[in-house]
Amino acid sequence: MLQFAIKDCALAIVATGRRAQTLREMRSVLRDVHPGSIYHHFWGTLLRPQPAEREYNNDFASWCSQSLHDAPAAERLAVIDPARYSNIEDLRQELSEVIDERLDETELMLFARADQQFHFARSVTVVFDTHKVLAHPRELVDALPQMSVGSIFYHFIDARKREPLRRDDFQAWLSGLGSEYAGLIESIAGIDPYFESLFVLRNRLSEILARHFGETASAKVERPGPGRPRVLTP
Amino acid sequence: MSLETRDQELLARYAEHAGLDAVEQLRQLADRLTGLKVVHVNSTRRGGGVAEILEAMVPLMRALGLDASWEVIEGTQDFFACTKSFHNALQGKALQIPPDQLRAYEAVNAENAKRLRPVLEAADVVFIHDPQPAPLLGHCAVRQGKWIWRCHIDLSHPYRPVWKHLRQFLLGYDASVFSLDAFAQPMPHPVFLIPPSIDPLSEKNLPLDPAAANDVLGEFNIDHERPLVAQISRFDRFKDPVGVIAAYRMAKEYVPSLQLVLAGGTAADDPEGEAVLKEVREAASDDSDIHVLSSGHYSDRTINALQSAADIVLQKSLREGFGLTVTEAMWKGKPVIGGNTGGIRLQLLDHRTGFLVDTPEGAAMRIRYLLSERHRISQIGQAARELVRQNFLVTRHLREYLTMMVALTHGLEDRIELG
Numbered sequence: 001m002l003q004f005a006i007k008d009c010a011l012a013i014v015a016t017g018r019r020a021q022t023l024r025e026m027r028s029v030l031r032d033v034h035p036g037s038i039y040h041h042f043w044g045t046l047l048r049p050q051p052a053e054r055e056y057n058n059d060f061a062s063w064c065s066q067s068l069h070d071a072p073a074a075e076r077l078a079v080i081d082p083a084r085y086s087n088i089e090d091l092r093q094e095l096s097e098v099i100d101e102r103l104d105e106t107e108l109m110l111f112a113r114a115d116q117q118f119h120f121a122r123s124v125t126v127v128f129d130t131h132k133v134l135a136h137p138r139e140l141v142d143a144l145p146q147m148s149v150g151s152i153f154y155h156f157i158d159a160r161k162r163e164p165l166r167r168d169d170f171q172a173w174l175s176g177l178g179s180e181y182a183g184l185i186e187s188i189a190g191i192d193p194y195f196e197s198l199f200v201l202r203n204r205l206s207e208i209l210a211r212h213f214g215e216t217a218s219a220k221v222e223r224p225g226p227g228r229p230r231v232l233t234p
Numbered sequence: 235m236s237l238e239t240r241d242q243e244l245l246a247r248y249a250e251h252a253g254l255d256a257v258e259q260l261r262q263l264a265d266r267l268t269g270l271k272v273v274h275v276n277s278t279r280r281g282g283g284v285a286e287i288l289e290a291m292v293p294l295m296r297a298l299g300l301d302a303s304w305e306v307i308e309g310t311q312d313f314f315a316c317t318k319s320f321h322n323a324l325q326g327k328a329l330q331i332p333p334d335q336l337r338a339y340e341a342v343n344a345e346n347a348k349r350l351r352p353v354l355e356a357a358d359v360v361f362i363h364d365p366q367p368a369p370l371l372g373h374c375a376v377r378q379g380k381w382i383w384r385c386h387i388d389l390s391h392p393y394r395p396v397w398k399h400l401r402q403f404l405l406g407y408d409a410s411v412f413s414l415d416a417f418a419q420p421m422p423h424p425v426f427l428i429p430p431s432i433d434p435l436s437e438k439n440l441p442l443d444p445a446a447a448n449d450v451l452g453e454f455n456i457d458h459e460r461p462l463v464a465q466i467s468r469f470d471r472f473k474d475p476v477g478v479i480a481a482y483r484m485a486k487e488y489v490p491s492l493q494l495v496l497a498g499g500t501a502a503d504d505p506e507g508e509a510v511l512k513e514v515r516e517a518a519s520d521d522s523d524i525h526v527l528s529s530g531h532y533s534d535r536t537i538n539a540l541q542s543a544a545d546i547v548l549q550k551s552l553r554e555g556f557g558l559t560v561t562e563a564m565w566k567g568k569p570v571i572g573g574n575t576g577g578i579r580l581q582l583l584d585h586r587t588g589f590l591v592d593t594p595e596g597a598a599m600r601i602r603y604l605l606s607e608r609h610r611i612s613q614i615g616q617a618a619r620e621l622v623r624q625n626f627l628v629t630r631h632l633r634e635y636l637t638m639m640v641a642l643t644h645g646l647e648d649r650i651e652l653g
Contacts, residue, residue, distance in 0.1 A: 008259060010637040014646070015418050015425040036648050048625075115390070115575070119415035121427060124641040128262055128652040148255040149624075199624075 004134040004173045006147065009154040011047055011123040013040070018120040021112050023064070023073060027099045029120055035088040036122035038095070042082040043157055044123045046198050047149065057194050058082070059118075060095065067112035073102045081194060083160055127154060137174060137181060138213050144206045149198040156201055157193055168193075170205070184212045241297035248294065251434035252629040260629060263636040264298035266652050270639070271379070272302045273357040275350070277317065277366035279306050283430065283558055284363050284386055290433035290628045291635075298632075305353065307346040307367045312338035320365045323396035324387050331396065340369055347373030359639055368403040380408040380642045386430065388417045388555040388576065409642055413556045414577055424646055426638050429580065431631035432561050432622070438534035439565055442542045450539035454525055460491040461605055464544035466537055466563075468498045469511040469528065472553040474573065476510075477594045479517045479524060481550065484598035486523075489605050497527040497540055542566050545611060546604055550597050554578050561626045564588070564618035569611055571600045581626065587618035 016037055020026035030038070041059035056062045056078045065074035076098050085091040112118070130151070134143055147155075155169040163172050171188050174181040187208045193201060249257040272295060276284050288304050295302035309317070316335035323329050347354075347370055354360055354370065358379040362368055364386055371381050383404050389397070389412070397419070404410065404421065411426045412418040418425050432439055448458040456462065463482060467473040475496050482494040496514060499507075511528055518524035532540075541547060547563035549572045556577035563570050564581070570588035572578040584590045589600040604611050624630070644650040 008262060010259070010263060010633055012634065012637040012641045013427040015412070015415050015427055017418075017420045017425070115416060117416070119418075121415055122648075124637075124646055124648060124650065126263070126637050126640050126644075126650045126652065128266065130262055146255065148259045150259060 002173060002176050004137075004140075004169070006130045006132040006134065006143065006151055007127055007154050008130050008148055008150045009125050009127045009158065010150055011044060011125055013044070013121050013123050016120045016122055020118045020120075021114070022109055023068065023070065023099055023103060023106075024109065026060070026063075026118055027096060027103065030092060030096055030099070033120050034122050035092070036124075037120045038088050038092055039082075039161070040121055040123045042091070044121075046157060047153055063112070063116075063118045067116040067118070068110045070102070070106075070110050073099070076102065083166065083194065086166070125158065137177065137184070137209075140170070140209045141206075141213050144202065144209055147202065149202065152198045152202045152205070156205070157198075160193075184208070187212065244293060244297045247435055248629055252623060252627045256627075256629045256633070260294075260298055260633055260636065263633060263640070264295075264300060267636060267639060268299040270300050270359060271357045272300050272359045272361070272639075273353055274302070274304045274361045274363065275307060275354075275367045275370065276304075276363035277307050277309060277314075286433065286436065286558075287430060287628065287631070288363075290436065291632060294628065294632055303353070305350055307342065307350075307370075309342045309366070310338055313342040313366075317364075317366045320396060320400060321387065323393040324365070324389055324400070326391040326393060328393050329396075331399075336399070343367065343369040344373060346370065359642075361635075362407075365400050368400065371406050372403065380639070381406070382409045382411060382638075382642075383407045384411045385417070386413065386555075388414075389419045390416050392419065409638070411638070414580065416576075417555065424642075426634075428631065428634045428638070429577070429626065430556050430558065431626050431628045432558055432565060433628045434565065436534065438538050439562060440538070442535070442538050444542070447539040447543040450536055451543050454495070454527060456493060456495060456525055456543075458543060460493055461489060462493045462495065462544045463546045463548060463601055464495045464497065464540050465548040465550065466497050466540060466559050467549060467551075467557075469496075469507050469514060471506065471510055472551055473498075474550045474552050475514045476517050477552075478548055478550050478597070479514065480594035481548070481597035481601065482524065483521075484595065485601040485605070488602050492601075492605070493523045493525065495525040495527065495540055495544070497525075497532060497537070499528065499531065537562075538566075541568065544568060546571060546601060548597060549573065549578060550591065550594070551575055551578065557581065560588075561622055564615075565622045565626075567612070567615035567619045569604055569614040569618060571597050582618075583621065587614060587621045 016034055018029045018033055020029050045059055056065055056074055061074045061078035064070045064077060080094055080098065082091055134140060159169040160166045171185050174185050191204055245257050274288055274292060276288065278285050292302050292304045312335050316331055316339040319329055319331045351374055354374045355377045360379060360381045361384050362370060363384045368383060407423055409424045409426060410421050411428050413429050415427050451458045465478050469475055478496060486492045514526055518526050541563045547568045547570050549557050549560045549570060551557060551573035552575060554573060554576040560570050560572055560578055560581045564587060570582055571591055572582045572588060574590040574592050579590065582588045582590060591597045591600060640650060
């Protein structure tokens with residue numbers, strides 16, 4: 001059986017030195033800012049301090065809302081789903097088009113306060129092996145609640161840009177094990193990673209795994225399934 | 235007790251506060267850096283945020299297998315006068331630094347370099363904290379490792395002539411670290427963004443028995459049975475202590491039993507501090523429920539007690555870098571009402587772990603709200619503590635240092651895969 005090697009990752013955040021005070025300046029920087037910066041401001045936000053439920057799910061939209069007070073721009077930028085773009089350049093293009101559209105219809109140029117400019121940063125992802133290997137999907141029931149948020153980020157978020165079908169690593173592993181796990185794969189695929197903190201994602205994944213194997217175990221061997229994983233505070 | 239046992243115990247104590255996964259992640263990252271010689275250099279062993287962080291950081295690095303040490307440069311009166319002026323100028327104050335002080339700055343660094351050169355040249359990674367020891371790099375011609383300038387100051391609006399002077403000493407560094415993107419200046423090398431942190435094992439932050447906290451309140455004639463709001467901060471206009479009193483007065487109209495404690499000191503080199511303290515005393519003079527504690531030398535335990543005993547903690551700054559007192563209070567499970575400025579906007583999630591306010595009126599309204607909906611105090615306080623646990627403890631800070639060290643030794647590619 002294929003094994004699942006648990007990896008972990010940590011981000012080092014690097015300033016690019018580029019910044020914007022208006023939407024037009026943001027558009028201008030987006031033309032040629034480091035591609036890692038676009039990735040960082042869509043996904044890297046998950047590894048930074050944030051509430052369990054976010055109003056906007058990427059930094060561009062949040063800035064338009066909180067610092068420019070431009071709600072239409074914020075809403076349109078928030079609806080961009082980075083998981084649907086196969087590469088960063090396509091995502092850059094979509095961002096630029098949304099901003100251009102907003103600039104075309106706006107007569108008044110909104111400015112952010114000088115101390116609330118948008119600072120473009122990028123991240124260096126350091127991936128390391130935890131030396132923990134799972135031989136059977138059932139082992140995920142115990143392993144998932146113990147995974148660091150860095151592991152959740154690596155296997156559930158970062159995987160989408162590594163994996164050819166843009167799936168998370170859990171789905172990719174399970175799909176390689178035959179049709180037995182089709183229901184489980186479907187449940188995992190139902191989680192939208194774009195709206196939850198990593199802690200909530202970990203809880204939801206843990207619950208799905210515990211429910212699946214709990215039910216399977218009860219049905220097959222008539223014994224209680226594994227206990228519900230420990231509750232993790234979001 | 236063997237060194238190894240002591241290290242394991244230290245890591246276990248951090249795991250109790252930060253979580254097992256946080257410490258396990260540190261172990262795994264540090265595995266790649268075992269034996270690395272890391273030297274931190276700053277200008278004081280005790281007092282101030284940098285020393286506080288290093289007191290925790292260096293033993294933690296050692297416990298994880300790094301060969302970490304901490305060196306302190308020794309200076310003269312002229313040297314410290316110069317670096318104090320640097321500090322003020324880098325935060326925007328226009329001032330001229332006398333040439334003899336600038337010469338003392340370079341001479342003191344040259345003198346310290348004679349003593350420190352063997353250690354610094356042999357190190358794999360050198361962290362130079364703040365401007366004081368910055369010229370040391372120029373005296374270590376055959377250095378082996380990576381040199382990192384760790385800036386703890388808000389450099390967003392420096393007085394340009396002074397920044398230009400200091401910058402010449404920084405050009406040869408391999409990287410800089412700033413606490414926030416807004417605080418950084420463009421540099422000819424990579425600039426990392428790493429917020430500071432608090433140490434959950436320091437006396438200021440360890441859990442304090444409520445009875446012990448009440449005893450401390452008794453020392454200052456504060457009634458522990460009545461609601462208390464506190465601001466623990468220097469008497470500085472940017473901390474807006476008079477605005478805090480105004481907010482307290484507005485809230486007290488609705489909560490007559492309310493008490494306020496303003497505790498802090500004035501910096502010896504801040505001529506405005508005494509004037510601000512005088513204004514605060516005048517503003518508080520007609521109300522015996524306002525306690526102005528101004529000796530400025532309160533023990534960590536006293537600060538801990540005041541933060542722990544308060545129902546709500548304020549940090550109503552008008553300008554602020556990274557306010558560690560905000561994080562300390564949140565770690566004690568307190569909702570914080572903070573000024574909507576600087577690093578506080580990163581430290582505090584509005585409406586979730588506290589409130590961001592722009593005016594005394596805003597602060598008064600939040601005090602009233604929390605004291606009338608007391609269940610929200612514990613709800614918000616719990617969320618605040620959890621936010622700190624995940625993001626602002628020294629374990630997170632160290633994780634980012636370790637990640638940066640790995641990144642620097644692997645050429646800053648977007649992705650570095652370690653075996």
